[in-house]
Amino acid sequence: MPDSNFSYLSLTPELQLDALASVGIYPETGLIQLNSYENRVSLFTDENKVRYVVKFYRPQRWSEEQLLEDHAFSLELKAQGNCLSEPVTIDNKTLFVFQGYYFALFKSLSARSLESDNLDHLYEIGISLGKLHQTSSQQHFQSREVLDTETMLVQPIKQLKQSKLIPNAIREPLFAALDSVAIQATALFNAQPFTSIRLHGDCHASNILMDNDTPYFVDFDDCKTGPAVQDLWMLLSGNQQEQQLQLSTLLEGYEQEFEFHVGQLKLIEPLRSMRIIHYVSWINKRWSDPAFPLNFPWFTTDQYWQELLQSLQQQIINMQVAPLSTQPNY
Template sequence: MNDTAFTFKTLNPDTILDALFEHGIRVDSGLTPLNSFENRVYQFQDEDRQRFVVKFYRPQRWSAEQIAEEHQFALELQADEIPMAAPLRFNGDTVLTHQGYYFAVFPSLGGRQYEADNIDQMEWVGRYLGRIHQTGRRERFQHRPEMGVKEYLLEPRQVFEHSNLMPAALKERFLKTTDELIDAVMAQWHGRFNLLRLHGDCHPGNILWRDGPLFVDLDDARTGPAVQDLWMLLNGDKAEQRMQLETIIEAYEEFCPFNTEELALIEPLRAMRLVYYLAWLIRRWDDPAFPKNFPWLTGEDYWLRQTATFAEQIKTLREPPLQLVPMY
């Protein structure tokens, strides 16, 4: 796939309409872009006034086999009566192609925003995460990656070193702080957890509320520790996070046991996400959507703040990890 396709320059409305028409869908409305930088996602209405969402995957990221595993996991969850947005089949296939692009069509499922500070909603989400992981434990991904330090720390470190986006005068200090952060994570990254298929990116923005939670976007699904799908739901100070964690885990364990030793991975996982996200921005800079939406990435203030954020995370990693209050 050429670089033009990687940046979606060849994906125009006519291409999208042709791709859908090839699979028997006649669009009877405009294509409304939805919030997604990694892929290109559009909502539309067909001639029968049914609403759908079409997702075009960024070329060079996932293989057809990896996308198929994402879809299969979504369909398994749906079959287990878990509220998960799953792709539609066309002649038995969910992974569709057009002009070298992989794409998929989903029913359009509306809902309210999940309230991240609502304990009742958090309890519901914890219960469904237990069910998601109950399904996720049944088998392993064969093609999608395993969450680990190579993808989330070591490879991004190389991206930083070879990037020309950060001011040269700040690069040495930033790389030194990055190395210290990596060392701090490596000191705590242990193997005392069971690997399972995860949502992978279960933050509040990927949960809608429709008389209960509706989970969307398995684009980052991969194999890893269960706590990866829990920690991004936490917010506030440590006391608030502890209360939230107790709520989530109590509900979670109605369906699936939780290994409390994984709580020590919360801050390492947070650090890995910080590093990976920054490398993701740099890797996508050739896509015109990124300089347009992240213009501050080349500014000195941004890199000074990132260095300070990494340094603060190092301090957090050296503190005792978040723990549940013992029950007597």
């Protein structure tokens, strides 16, 4: 369980440079901090003109076994021809520790951000995800988390009910909505059989970079076991007709490499509900980290909690209607 009082105040630039020196890496440029809240991630160029990304993992968030399994998964995928940002190996190691901080190095990719509305990109991503799942389905995680209702709904809701950040005026209707969403999402999730496989786990547009027409997956921190559709649904956006077209395009590519069971489409709205609730709980749990009030100042406003209540009420409706299909409606 992460330490709720933890902060990164001790992770100074000097300590980071000393950590890199401990594995024989000497930055020529300064450390440029990248957008990451759970970990601390920086870009730099070393003395040999090689561009790296260094990731210092949040202490107590993952065990050493989980981090090593994350790295082994990435290296296995890379060896099977999947395109991703894998950890750098130094002296037969990918995970290093310095003054209590685990860290890893990754080669910086010369690629651009995904255009989430580009159907050609989605088709190529579908092929790449199908190939990734073909590889990932061949073995199982031993230490990584499982995507289930206990970790994504039960525990987050329990934690939110103990929060002092939620305005008193909205607590009663908010908790009622949370409980209703949990009951409905759990019923739908448990009613739909699926084969669990190893997943990227956090496969949204910001975690995919495009090199020409080739997708590269980054940030496997949240790799876990669960249904294949978890790595697909976050790439959908817009209204229902737009999402169905995007889904059809993704699956057209995906099924060239791996079979997709269409029954899993019934899991999209339950999974969306789980992500909404887990995300809110994550910010609440990290609030003592100074970076969170700085970057999420809206979290304690009445407007945010009112909008969250409306989102939860909408999810109750969304989970009652027919799921997306594999054929777009024109």
